[in-house]
Amino acid sequence: MPSIPSVAQLLAAALLPEAEKKRLERLLYSDAGHGYDPFGLHPDYVAFGEVLTAPLYDRYFRVKSKGHEHIPKKGAAVLAANHSGAVPVDGMMIWTDVLRNTEPPRVARAVADHFVPMIPMIGTLFARGGMVGGSRGNARTLLENGELLMIFPEGVPGIAKHFKDRYRLQDWRVGHVELAIRHGAPVVPVGVVGAEEQMPQIGRIPIQVAGLPFIPITLTPLPLPVRYHILYGPPIPVHEEYRPDHADDPSAVREAAARVKAAVQALVDQGLSERTGIFS
């Protein structure tokens, strides 16, 4: 009886370059006994995920990225990025970028909004690639296990913002910094440029379908082939600057979160100033 992991394995084996397959064999993850980690991540699916995202990453969005040296090679860390684009392609591109540019390869464990695990197929597929639902307990466990979290502090309001608000960071939640301080992890700011123009959003239909909180009204039915720029900034060592009990100090947490927000905004501004056009 063919198994789903075998299908993923077959596709990954057929479509991934040999060198990349060898590299992904060194993927670090915590096997709970049957090849899956407790959250559902499976290395075959990570490889399969790279197969799926590679055409988008290489050919469609032609991702340019820099600052990979700032991603810790091991240990707990939080990637905090701006969020935009009506559909979460930015998360997929960061996920692929981190996977390709870390050695040994690391999976950026996306912390998604609560509704994502409710979406049929997508929730399961993303979980196999390392996504977890956005509960504090999930994030805590991953950090305690020394994993790399990918958090979008703007949340759904970031991805759902109107086109006229592009590249203006929305309300910046503080949970990522609180987690980092409490669990001794640095925060790596990440600026994403390009996603804002991929699918200009001009409105939303406030009905919930298949777990989605609303249906976006966009100028294009599919994302445009904009060029993505991903910039990683130097880690902000909140774990060294604050004691773990500062995680319960609202003013300390707000202050640290404001620094992360400013760092992300600076990376976004840098990316905007360096790019020569939306598609180039």
Add this chain to the structure above:
Amino acid sequence: MRGPDTTPFIKGVLVTGTDAPVGELLVRALLNDPNIGHVLAVGVRRPEEALPISHATRLTYLQVNLTRERQVHDLLFGPARDLGVEVVVHTAMARSAMAEGGGVHALNVDATRALLQLCERHPTIKRFVLKSYAEVYAVQHDLPVLIAEDHPLNLHPNAPQYVRDRVEADLHACVRMGLSPLQIVVLRCAESLAPGTGSQLFDYLESPVCLRPAGYDPMINVASLRDIVRALECAVRAPQQGVFNVPGFDTLPLALAIRKWGRLGLALPSSWLTPLYRWRRRLRGHDFRYGMNRRRFHYSGVLDGRRARDVLGYLPERPVDWPAP
């Protein structure tokens, strides 16, 4: 009869629910422990039908109806006192999800309450171990996948009696911790994939074709009977009271569990499954209720056993005996 090692000697252990596989295996395990003087096994079967174990000198079996408080009283203040029982391990609970009503509640909850009350004023009993269930926890899309002991309980108003009773018994034992002179240990055990344990998943996997909701493949955790029994053995000698999760060795997606059980998994729209399994129950007399398991068939929920590892020294070691590779 003291053993050669430094493990403290326990004069007597009373085990309820010895008609069920967990209770029976626990009795066997305790009898193999030279540092346990006597095992007082309690069940509903007649003595000649119960526990085919030839350790007559260290084992006493008594037929007791735990729903009759007088019988429980006379058990504890009669044979249990005479044998110097120090630890009570309570594993008796109605196993069928279809069992409902006052009589079931009397066994699941009232008997637990009565046992605890009587143990608290007992001259020799020092520790009370309750075998609870992972089913007491809520599993939802917005809750952590890894379930720690402070995870929200399943207090859904529409939860069936099978769940409500387990939550009530568990909570009753928990609220007595610290108030009671007893050391109370509550073990929230992962589901054991074995017949006679009341496992919903085992009953589910009895079908040649197992239906599951399309688009979802949650992570589950299941335990072997041997691991559950070992956790109970650890709890008999627990250094401190408290609530402990007892995970099993196997953490895997539901679809893989179906495959490893040698069954064919078929994904269908979730809304079809409740009526289909209702018909299966009516026609074939099975115990599995899809409605009761709906959430955990959609969203992952895996017991976090770190507390049991750190305090009790319990680590799951034995995988389920999967029929398929």
